Amino acid sequence: MRIDESAYDRRRLRQWLSGEARAEGVSRRDLLRLAAAAGVLTTLGWPTPAVADAPAPGPGIVKPLPPELFTIRGTNAETNWSALRDTGFHTPVDRFFVRNHTSTPQLDAADWRLKVWGSGLRGAPGLDRAVTFDLHDLRLLPAVTLDAFVECAGNGRSYFTSQQGDTVTGTAWTLGAVGTARWRGVRLSHVLRRAGLTGRAVDLQPRGLDDEYVTGGINLGRVRRPLPVAKALDDVILAYEMNGESLPYDHGHPVRVIVPSWVGISNIKWVGDIEVSDQPLYSPWNTDFYRLFGPAYPAEGSAPLTRQTLKSAFESASGATFEAGVRHRLTGRSWSGAGGIRRVDVSTDAGATWRRAELHDRPRTGSWSRWSLDWRPTQTGPTALLARATDTTGRTQPDTTIPNTQGYLFDAVVRNPVNVLAPARVWALPVVTVAAQPGGHV
Template identity: 50%
Template sequence: MEIGLRRRSVLGLPVAGLAAAGIAQLPARRAWAGAPAIQKPLPPEQFIDYGTNAEMRWTSVDPRRQATPQARLFVRNHTRTPQIDPASYRLTIAGDGLRDPAGVTLGLTELKRRFRHVEVTSVHECTGNGRSFFDTQQGAKASGTAWTLGAVGSVTWQGVRLRDVLRWAGLRPDAVSVQGVGLDDEYVDKGENLGRVRRPFPIAKALDDALLAWGLNGEPLLPDHGFPLRLVLPGWVGIASIKWLGSLEVSMTELTSPWNTRWYNIGGPLTVNPVRSAWELPWNATLAAGRPVVLTGRSWSGAAPVARVEVSTDGGTTWQRARLRPATGRRTEGHGWTRWAHTWHRPTAGSHQLLARATDLRGRRQPDVAAFNPNGYFFDAVVKHPVTVA
């Protein structure tokens, strides 16, 4: 039996606390017992609507703007977006990794009043971003939502340090892992009820840069993005940043859930996101021949800022350095994506493939081919973006 399930009765936590188990893939559909799975508007010129998920269209991205507005941020739901009353909301923190295993309960107002507020910028990204390219570019189809590259955004979170909250709650020095549990509907996969979405992570990450966030880009979280409170693990796979956070289990042993064993696992639980790049250009765009055209795009990494970006307008035969554009807006802790530009001086008529590859400050560079896995995680290869010059 999983640790999270075994301890629920021992700790006497509410259903909204250390709830049962994991997740599964429900059929994509917008309607859910008469209510939409996603609450915010999804204009077709801005999103690809997958039912329970929605992908940002790169053609809707403003090249002049650094941050991704909440209204434009992708949505990854396993069930539906819940309605939570912030006035009655409580976060439960418990487990044998605390001096008192019965733990503590905090309301949103007390959380904001008691701890120092911080702002952290990070790239928020679904683990399956780019999944469709395993099929269309490498000829190996993977299961799951067929994201292109729009399951990503660069945002600034407002909240408090998880380490401050854990220490106040009585963190033991020999605690090993933490598991966040969401308040969305329990997840049922092929008739098996896996409980609420949850995923554990090492205490080292909790004591490093993990956040409990109530805001995004200076605004309260929208319901689709975790209102009233979510866990944020900067740079890590999106599933690790549990939305609608109801409870945290702090353990003396390594915790597991279907979200780090059955899914989001390639020879071990996935953590830091890879390096990726995208052009701010329609797929199969038509460009004018013989005229200089300024092409723009963005690159990002979960591990470190992007150090350089190289682009090719001839399908990879030759490469040139792109011009990195300075970040705009107020500086905060952390790092977002890097904007870049390239001038294609004399495009010739015909079909072309535009390529962009980035290298981060830790030396990680996008490969030509991504390692296949059946669930389609971590497609980090250079994407071949087709255009026509006429």
Template identity: 55%
Template sequence: MVLREDSFRVQQVRDAGRPGTGEDFEMRWESMRGVGHHTPADQFFVRSHSGVPEIDPRTWTMRLHGDGLRGGPVEFDLEDLRALPSHSATAFIECAGNGRSLYTVQQNQRVEGTPWGLGAIGVAHWTGVPLSVLLERAGIRDDAVDLLPRGLDRPFVRDGVDYGRVRRPLPVSKAMKDVLVAYEMNGHPLRPEHGFPARLVVPDWVGVASIKWLGDVEVSTGPLHSPWDTDFYRLFGLGHPPEGSAPLTTVPIKSAFEISPQAKIAKGREYLLTGRSWSGNGAIRSVEVSTDGGGEWRPARLVGPRQAHTWAQWEFPWSPERRGPAQLMARATDELGVTQSLGAPYNSKGYLFGAVVRHPVTVV
């Protein structure tokens, strides 16, 4: 399947080190101004390791198996999922590399991977069945510790190495807490690029944990591993051990303006700056905005929901008094008291950029 870029809503992001997939698209932040809380499906970012598979929903099944179940394997088809009581939740999904290009743009540091701006994030209203319900129906054992969900996408091959289908361990404790097997997004069946016919939604964790095109889940009484928690999705480089950090889980706090970079704003007229902030630690408590590159900070007004697992929307009226370049900045504080810093600790793969973003505009 080949996706078509909509120049007003999403933009394709190319990784020179991972040619041939053509399936990574990021949301344009300016397209979210005035849209509402949820990201429309056609504006939601797209990330895939080996392209979007074509799956027949009539023959699709999700298989639970492994020594962490009391009996043998159990399968659920799409009708089985829809026959169970549904559960809905609003949650963001964000690529671990969201903001990766800013390591270079703002910090002059070289990193590898897809050069995302800040658009590898989206919030949707997901509907499906809690993974805990399916695990209980399958007979999960009390001593089960790890799951290994796996997608139905094509095997990921890089530099001649076949890593197999995307799969990543998930602790039973997280799976039983708030993970959803979703078959709808914003009230409609999932689109192919977003995981049709069913995907995981793992709130607050890096996006790779929310396995798309879900095919099977191994349940184990011992630890499980895959390249997506050993070779990838750890922090490597200066300050980290040779094997990397622990596997990545929660995403850092971030903020973004809903205005295009290099936008032109009229001098002496009030312009309502808008944006969104989010954190894997919980709900956003406050947001501050600077229009002079960090010289002075003033509070923004939060609007809409202030909840965990999703972003907070905010607004800030600005009447610029001087013509010329200006630098907008926004920093958020979450309910744990964590505030965005002015710099992000380096790692060679460019994961988890959470620093305040410098957003250039021009006053005319």
């Protein structure tokens, strides 16, 4: 089953405009006040850009975060791309990025329960029926394995400012808020049908078990975001393994939602309940957050974000140095939420010329492709490395991205400054030849 995402988006936008959007537990007045505090465009006009989603002190992350692997950004940890070189297709758990709204809960798998409830399940009219599953129940269902990237919608946000001069709010990610893993679990469709899904159901909303999120003086409750039932029945899984091991604490232990190709906020970690509704559902994470606001968008904002966009990254640090006259192997990865990667072009002279890179993985929707290119620089001095991907839908990364106030979905070609140094000198000692004398010693 393939959901018509554009129709879903249009429907959500119409409901928001008509006032049907009621984010559970949060009043519309509070949402508008929060939007204004976050620098989001509202019908009241253009507020001065402000810092939204201010990170709490300390990361609140369980696994080690050595500086050679991660850059700490408030409650989050961004993967350093240089740490991914030679790591293979899947991102190792010890260097997979972490996006937390609060802090990582350390839940006991033996005590974990998933409550599936709501008006979209079989039961008496007007009553919400609930069905509970534990981890053993999930493991009794047919298991599925899939390779999929998870990526924060704000990945690349800092480039809106550093490359385009735009003012945006939120965590200043470079390109390290993404990772690909092999996820194993059960199809969400199996769980929903076991719970008694009916044809009346239109939306479902997974909710995490991490702490309630408070920002701008407003308690937004636990992180949750609606999904259309059609998407849930298509390719969404409840994952309990990551790269062949039980989910680590920071990545959703014991069970998380994996929504292939969609923005990271859809992939709810530490899922504790799923509401299934015969009416549209809303939360702050699809009304004020994870929508596009700005001069290029309607005053009320775009429809809620669904699919991820197209990006490329080099497996090297910004400002890296290369020796002239020596062959270097440039490596990187490209990915798209709309399709697989069909080709990648690389420039080593700040965009003046381009060469086609060699792809090392077949195009797969919802996953990335690795690529490489040999480069023997001849001129010394500063330059920039650029990578430009084209996916199987025909979309190519643009030179610039239309800005939005919260800095989501940056997809432009990123300029990676590097420096080419003169060849290292090799110092050789002079060779002295001594003639042998008769009867003597050398």
